[in-house]
Amino acid sequence: MNNRHSRKTFISDLMTSLVDEGKIKKIPPAWLTSLSSNDYLGLARHPRVIDDSVNALRIYGTGATGSRYLSGNHPLNEELEARIARFKSLEKGVGRIFTSGYHANLSVTSVFGTHAGTIYSDSENHASLIDGLRLVKKAVQVFPHGDWKWVLDHVKRTGASRPMVVTESLFSMSGDFAPIPELYRIVREKEGLLVIDDAHATGTVGSKGRGGLDFFSLDFDPDFMIVTGTFSKALGSLGGFAILGEKARTILTSLARPLIYSTALPPAVLAASCSSLDILENSSHLTKSLQDLSKRWQKELTGANSSSPIISLRGPLSTLRQESSQLAEFGFSLPVLVHPTVPEGQERLRLSVNLTWTSGIEKALKTTFSERMGVSR
Numbered sequence: 001m002n003n004r005h006s007r008k009t010f011i012s013d014l015m016t017s018l019v020d021e022g023k024i025k026k027i028p029p030a031w032l033t034s035l036s037s038n039d040y041l042g043l044a045r046h047p048r049v050i051d052d053s054v055n056a057l058r059i060y061g062t063g064a065t066g067s068r069y070l071s072g073n074h075p076l077n078e079e080l081e082a083r084i085a086r087f088k089s090l091e092k093g094v095g096r097i098f099t100s101g102y103h104a105n106l107s108v109t110s111v112f113g114t115h116a117g118t119i120y121s122d123s124e125n126h127a128s129l130i131d132g133l134r135l136v137k138k139a140v141q142v143f144p145h146g147d148w149k150w151v152l153d154h155v156k157r158t159g160a161s162r163p164m165v166v167t168e169s170l171f172s173m174s175g176d177f178a179p180i181p182e183l184y185r186i187v188r189e190k191e192g193l194l195v196i197d198d199a200h201a202t203g204t205v206g207s208k209g210r211g212g213l214d215f216f217s218l219d220f221d222p223d224f225m226i227v228t229g230t231f232s233k234a235l236g237s238l239g240g241f242a243i244l245g246e247k248a249r250t251i252l253t254s255l256a257r258p259l260i261y262s263t264a265l266p267p268a269v270l271a272a273s274c275s276s277l278d279i280l281e282n283s284s285h286l287t288k289s290l291q292d293l294s295k296r297w298q299k300e301l302t303g304a305n306s307s308s309p310i311i312s313l314r315g316p317l318s319t320l321r322q323e324s325s326q327l328a329e330f331g332f333s334l335p336v337l338v339h340p341t342v343p344e345g346q347e348r349l350r351l352s353v354n355l356t357w358t359s360g361i362e363k364a365l366k367t368t369f370s371e372r373m374g375v376s377r
């Protein structure tokens, strides 16, 4: 018992090796204002969303009390499923909601991946898509970021049938768009399935923020597509969703373990998501304002002509660290993203443009990134 701190235990050995491998992560101090918030439109603090959520809280209580299959199937679940399906697919698909976007992706990729032919996954896909594919227990063809020609070539060379292609629409780390029309063409020709994670595109791109398909002027196709996403980003709430065909929904509902074995969302959270969707559907300017603001900051900071609200700032690690520290001195958090969040050697700052930015934030950004702004002009 003497000198407890130097004793070699399972935990202390594990800690030592994680430190050696550079895998220790820290949560930034809570008092800093984050500049990588996913609440792009500020809906998490919208008075109407708060009111609707508080009303539901008072009427229905705090918890869901069980999974949808037991005691947790509050009517607001079905209302939200109908609303999100209408918003994302204009009634061409139906919806199924989950406790998080992570659960939605884990479920869709593992359930359909298990029964698909060859699986293709973009190299920059989010961890929730990767983790679902890990559950499939078969080889996954990880294709170079955005390289649809690689996929087409592989499909042709190997004669792959029923391919399942998994991609984000607006990539969370690079802020660029996937070649959705080309990937869709490949899966349709081979009678496969395109899984599109619209997590960051929902509320931010396309008209009224309908997302990636709208951005590319494509219709939702329930025979060859499943679109997933989350209420936790531009919609300012919590929970995930899948938009899919009727039969695909029955399959997912029958086999998705995160849906079956996890408690449903609380009514107050469902009410907040319904309220946010209502605001988006009835506002023509909200998403457009974000797109205009994003365009301006993209141009200023990177020179890119893009309306993506995700700005990926690359550079030598020392520069990124110095910029991050300077922002921290101003009271803002923008941590340097390192492996495994981004590929090795592709460290970056991920700035999210936000409609609620104050003049103080804009001033801090201009001061911190003055050299980048000079270069891009």
Ligand SMILES: Cc1ncc(COP(=O)(O)O)c(C=O)c1O
Residues within 6 Å of the ligand: 100, 101, 102, 103, 105, 126, 128, 168, 172, 197, 199, 200, 230, 231, 232, 238, 239, 240
């Ligand atoms: C691209 C992408 N997909 C899915 C998720 C998971 O969503 P949620 O936070 O609702 O679990 C995230 C969130 O980090 C994401 O960035």
